[in-house]
Amino acid sequence: MTSVATPGLENAPTTHARLLAWVREMAELTTPDQVVWVDGTDEEWERLTQKLVDAGTFTRLEKKPNSFWCASDPSDVARVEDRTFICSVDEADAGPTNNWMAPDEMKSVMTELYRGSMRGRTMYVIPFCMGPVEAENPMFGVELTDSEYVVVSMRVMARIGSRILEAMGTDRPFVPAMHSLGAPLEPGQEDVPWPCSQTKYIVHFPEERAIWSYGSGYGGNALLGKKCYSLRIASAMARDEGWLAEHMLILKLTSPQQKTYYVAAAFPSACGKTNLAMLEPTIPGWRVETLGDDIAWMRFGEDGRLYALNPEYGLFGVAPGTGWDTNPNAMRTIDQGNSVFTNVALTDDGDVWWEGMTDEPPAHLTSWKKQDWTPDSDEPSSHPNSRFCTPITQCPILAPEYEDPKGVPISAILFGGRRKTTIPLVTEARDWNHGVFMGATLSSETTAAATGAVGVVRRDPFAMLPFIGYNAADYFGHWVETGKMHDATKLPRIFYVNWFRRDEDGGFLWPGFGENSRVLKWVIERLEGTAAAEETAVGHVPTPDSLDVSGLDMSEDQVRKALAVDKDEWRQEVPQITEWFEKFGDKLPSTMWDELEILKSRLA
Numbered sequence: 001m002t003s004v005a006t007p008g009l010e011n012a013p014t015t016h017a018r019l020l021a022w023v024r025e026m027a028e029l030t031t032p033d034q035v036v037w038v039d040g041t042d043e044e045w046e047r048l049t050q051k052l053v054d055a056g057t058f059t060r061l062e063k064k065p066n067s068f069w070c071a072s073d074p075s076d077v078a079r080v081e082d083r084t085f086i087c088s089v090d091e092a093d094a095g096p097t098n099n100w101m102a103p104d105e106m107k108s109v110m111t112e113l114y115r116g117s118m119r120g121r122t123m124y125v126i127p128f129c130m131g132p133v134e135a136e137n138p139m140f141g142v143e144l145t146d147s148e149y150v151v152v153s154m155r156v157m158a159r160i161g162s163r164i165l166e167a168m169g170t171d172r173p174f175v176p177a178m179h180s181l182g183a184p185l186e187p188g189q190e191d192v193p194w195p196c197s198q199t200k201y202i203v204h205f206p207e208e209r210a211i212w213s214y215g216s217g218y219g220g221n222a223l224l225g226k227k228c229y230s231l232r233i234a235s236a237m238a239r240d241e242g243w244l245a246e247h248m249l250i251l252k253l254t255s256p257q258q259k260t261y262y263v264a265a266a267f268p269s270a271c272g273k274t275n276l277a278m279l280e281p282t283i284p285g286w287r288v289e290t291l292g293d294d295i296a297w298m299r300f301g302e303d304g305r306l307y308a309l310n311p312e313y314g315l316f317g318v319a320p321g322t323g324w325d326t327n328p329n330a331m332r333t334i335d336q337g338n339s340v341f342t343n344v345a346l347t348d349d350g351d352v353w354w355e356g357m358t359d360e361p362p363a364h365l366t367s368w369k370k371q372d373w374t375p376d377s378d379e380p381s382s383h384p385n386s387r388f389c390t391p392i393t394q395c396p397i398l399a400p401e402y403e404d405p406k407g408v409p410i411s412a413i414l415f416g417g418r419r420k421t422t423i424p425l426v427t428e429a430r431d432w433n434h435g436v437f438m439g440a441t442l443s444s445e446t447t448a449a450a451t452g453a454v455g456v457v458r459r460d461p462f463a464m465l466p467f468i469g470y471n472a473a474d475y476f477g478h479w480v481e482t483g484k485m486h487d488a489t490k491l492p493r494i495f496y497v498n499w500f501r502r503d504e505d506g507g508f509l510w511p512g513f514g515e516n517s518r519v520l521k522w523v524i525e526r527l528e529g530t531a532a533a534e535e536t537a538v539g540h541v542p543t544p545d546s547l548d549v550s551g552l553d554m555s556e557d558q559v560r561k562a563l564a565v566d567k568d569e570w571r572q573e574v575p576q577i578t579e580w581f582e583k584f585g586d587k588l589p590s591t592m593w594d595e596l597e598i599l600k601s602r603l604a
């Protein structure tokens with residue numbers, strides 16, 4: 001088919017042959033009105049945010065500089081795990097936890113969806129780099145999208161634009177990340193504020209290292225550098241190359257003796273990573289600095305230690321529950337502006353509000369559904385998965401090491417989930433394999449970060465259930481092998497935490513947030529060999545005296561309940577873990593069955 005030249009397709013600002021050929025192919029398939037190469041400048045940001053304001057997608061905030069309120073289509077508010085696919089050549093490589101379709105079949109389905117899908121819109125070419133572009137092997141990607149919201153959000157979340165395109169040269173490898181809203185415009189058709197399609201596909205080709213996304217504008221479905229590249233595709237790269245791509249925050253902890261430690265922690269979506277990463281300790285003398293709040297890429301250094309790097313450039317954080325008393329550093333970060341707020345409420349004086357920001361809600365708001373809202377309204381003003389999108393460089397406690405391509409040496413890894421019962425406040429693994437078992441059996445109540453039921457306990461191994469880009473049993477094996485291949489004395493020590501245990505009245509047993517510094521203190525004292533622990537059936541838990549609860553408004557009984565290992569509760573976990581492991585058949589590393597046997601015998 002011949003067509004008149006698409007503006008922007010000729011005279012591209014690069015001679016990268018593979019990139020040019022791919023952009024041309026996708027433009028010919030999706031037939032946008034024009035192709036625009038994203039340069040990442042302030043002028044471009046001005047132009048695109050104004051375009052979004054004019055389209056009714058964005059409302060400029062009076063009270064925060066260069067910031068915008070945005071309400072999505074009510075059907076497009078979270079990751080869609082049932083529409084997410086790992087299209088490996090062999091179905092067994094996707095494993096029992098991922099949706100799968102043969103790559104050829106998926107490509108023919110999606111090619112028909114993409115045909116003409118950008119009609120009446122602009123195709124933006126976003127060159128991006130996950131992690132510093134100064135790295136030895138910069139991790140390039142290029143996202144094609146017909147969404148201005150995606151361009152603007154990608155500018156916050158990743159390093160993008162001309163400087164990245166330049167660094168890609170003529171032939172550097174990159175991950176092609178194709179995105180379309182699936183909402184073409186016919187001539188004269190008026191656009192809606194949040195175009196999207198009822199048909200959604202979030203698709204990964206791990207062997208090809210390619211991403212195809214269709215139908216959604218929501219963060220994790222559309223900002224393809226984040227979950228799609230940095231976790232699903234990167235986890236497959238990491239398996240092949242001997243490193244780890246994980247759903248983890250990274251923080252720096254300084255003790256009163258001025259010793260510094262780096263800690264990584266994997267909690268499922270909406271289970272406390274951003275909050276822990278920015279924590280303001282309540283115990284004197286301790287200091288936390290932030291390196292990352294969602295994703296850690298970890299590689300072994302020449303010294304045998306595991307170094308973690310945050311590949312992102314921004315924070316895409318859960319808004320509800322974020323307030324001056326829970327996460328003041330997040331509040332300070334967004335207060336500087338340059339942020340996009342999606343599906344929160346708008347105040348009458350042009351600011352944002354959400355449940356948990358302040359104790360007293362404003363008397364009147366515009367809800368995320370663009371309806372009048374008062375404290376008497378039946379529904380919350382903000383969607384439970386509403387988000388702030390803000391530059392990480394605005395975080396007042398960002399650690400300077402953040403920009404170091406080499407990363408930071410990790411001393412401890414925490415796994416954690418949201419469990420009302422059973423899981424103690426903190427448990428230390430006996431050794432690496434026991435820690436891998438903790439990761440592989442991690443369980444949590446589902447949250448609003450993905451569509452579907454909320455509050456249902458499920459296994460979420462390593463907080464990576466929706467993000468492992470290959471067979472989860474092979475992924476467990478990769479962790480076991482990682483332990484075998486490296487000096488055990490230099491490996492991070494592994495802990496399992498649960499901030500969400502409840503008492504009989506349904507209230508949280510542990511105050512959480514800044515008080516979690518007490519748990520971090522115990523972790524560090526374990527590393528230093530100064531804190532006592534009790535050996536239980538499930539690992540080492542603090543003795544009543546070794547956890548610093550001084551000045552905390554908590555009864556001895558409450559502390560005991562938060563730390564308790566109840567053998568009866570744990571015995572109920574065993575059949576669930578057995579069932580979980582059986583899913584994986586022969587692929588499950590035998591060490592996982594060995595660890596389960598150890599647990600069973602200790603519970604007997």
Ligand code: GTP
Binds near residue numbers: 273
């Ligand atoms: P994703 O961005 O989805 O990966 O989430 P996340 O793991 O970064 O979770 P985040 O820190 O945004 O917290 C999610 C929700 O849990 C928010 O509503 C927080 O207020 C709440 N939360 C975080 N930490 C704690 C805690 O220590 N105790 C309690 N009770 N709630 C917490």
Ligand code: SPV
Binds near residue numbers: 218269
């Ligand atoms: C998560 O769901 O774990 C998030 C938000 O961090 S999203 O980018 O949508 O995946």
Ligand code: MN
Binds near residue numbers: 268
């Ligand atoms: Mn996350």
